[in-house]
Amino acid sequence: MNRHTPAPPDMQHDEWTGPRPALVTLILLAAVSPLAINLFVPSMPSIAADLGAPYATVQLGLSLYLIMMAMLQLVIGPLSDIYGRRPVIYAGLVLFLIGTALCVFSQSATVFLAGRVIQSASVTGMVLSRAIVRDVYPREKAASAMGYMVMGMAVAPMIGPAIGGQIDELFGWRMSFVALGLFGAAAIIAGMISLPETNRYRGTSLRAQVESYRKLGRLPAFWLYALSAGFTSASFFAFLGGGPAVSSVYLGLSPSDYGLYFAFCALGYSIGNFLTGRYSERHGLERMMVEGVVVSLAGPLITIILFSVGIEHPVAFFLPLALVGFGNGMTLPNATAAAISLQPESAGAASGLLGALQIGVGAVASVIAGIIVGTDAQPIPLCLFLLACGFLAIVLTLAAVRSNPRG
Known part of the structure; x- marks a missing residue:
């Protein structure tokens, strides 16, 4: 059988025998996109002042980036299933470097926003690092590897704003984008050194890739996960x-x-991912998912109770909500591994579709939350909305577990 053609169904679950990519390389590739989200946020007032643009216009650099991330994830997976993981990752990161250069040398808000849109191509690393993990590891081991990978990747959003703010104060906002460009270049070099091509089924036609989406669309378990x-x-x-x-x-x-x-919430997320990496293979994906969504639900509930009895210290708000990050770290890697495992030969398409849904639902939730807090910024209404999201997550997780025979 030609290694560039789709494997027949009875060979689609064979064990990976080639060299495995270095975990640190996957972390670097996956971290470029979230770092590009967070690093420039403290500099938005500086950018607006320097470019002579309203703050709301510069803020579009964040929302447009997220929108393009969600849209690109729908095509990144199928392209990697056709051409392989490596070419698509490198193409995305080269576009990221081009967009970064536009931001560095921009003299108008229009050019800056164009650079941010092009920068969103870095999402190839985040999407395909998950697909690569599923390419080379069996189902339970994949969740463990994803947990460790996401734990390392979570460092970027944890420290990104602090680093970006310091760079802005010392050297100006443009140097923040220079730092992003250097990080992206380092990820490309690391990939060229230690990232093998892991897609054994590449070379299928576009029609076959569309059929992959159709197959995923007919899997209730995939939608539930x-x-x-x-x-x-x-x-x-x-x-x-x-x-x-x-x-x-x-x-x-x-x-x-x-x-x-x-940092409480980010630390909780990292700890949750560490536990996923440590225990998913032993305890099973579904059990870890259920435990994760229950922990997430506990966070806003504790905050509501504390504020209702008059304890309105910042710790009473942030520390319990660290459980939301903790639960996310337990649930998301396992849900991702479970969803992609339903159709391993279309891991790229599955990873892209899952990522688009995840970011899309999350983006809508962030907008709704901003509306709910309003001008008074009351914490209890916000936490009630978090409870509603957590309750839906529990219902969907239990339904996903029951829909999958492995569950």
Whole structure:
């Protein structure tokens, strides 16, 4: 059988025998996109002042980036299933470097936003690192490897705002994008050194890739796993969307204070991913998913109780909501591995579709959360919305577990 043609059904679950990519390489490739989201956020006022543009216009650099990320994930997977993981990753990162250069040398908000849109192509690394893990590891081991990978990748959004703010103060906002470009170049070099091509079934026609989406669309279990991941993420994205307003308006914290307290949530996410890496292979994907969504639900519930009895300290808001990050870290890698494992020969398409749904649901949740907190920025209404997202995640997770015979 030619290695560039699709494997027959009875060979689609054979064990990977080639060299495995270095985990640190996958972390670097996956971290470029989230770092590009977070690193420039503290510099948005500086960018607006320097380019002579309204702050709201510069803020589009974040929302347009997220929108393009969601859209690109629908095509990245199928392209990698046709041409292989490596060419698509490198093409995306080269586009990222081009977009980064546009941002560095931009003299207008229009050019800056165009650069941000092109930068979103870095999402190839984030999407295909998951597909690569599933290419080379069996189902349970894949969840464990994803847990460790995401734990390392989570460092980027944890430290990105702090690093970006320091670079801006010392050297100006453009140097933040220079740093992003250097990070992207390092990821490309690491991939060229230690990333083998892992897609054994590449070379299929576009029609076959469309058929892959049709097959995924006919799998109720896939939609349940994907929506479980989406509403689990929605709790976290809603916290990102409404938390800063509660921090600033209701609790009276400065942006730097918010960054420090937010570390609780990011640390919880890292710990959850560590536990996934440590125990998923032993305990099973479905059990870890269920435990994760229950933990996520506990966070906003504790905050509501504390604020209802008059304990309105920032720790009472941020520390319990660290459980949302903790639960996300337990649920998301396992849900991803389970969803992709339903059709391993279309791992790229499955990873892309799942990622698009996850970011799409999360983005909508962040907008709704911003509306809910309103001008008063009350924490309890925000936490009630987080509870609603968490409850839906539990329902969908239990339905996903029951729909899968392995569950």
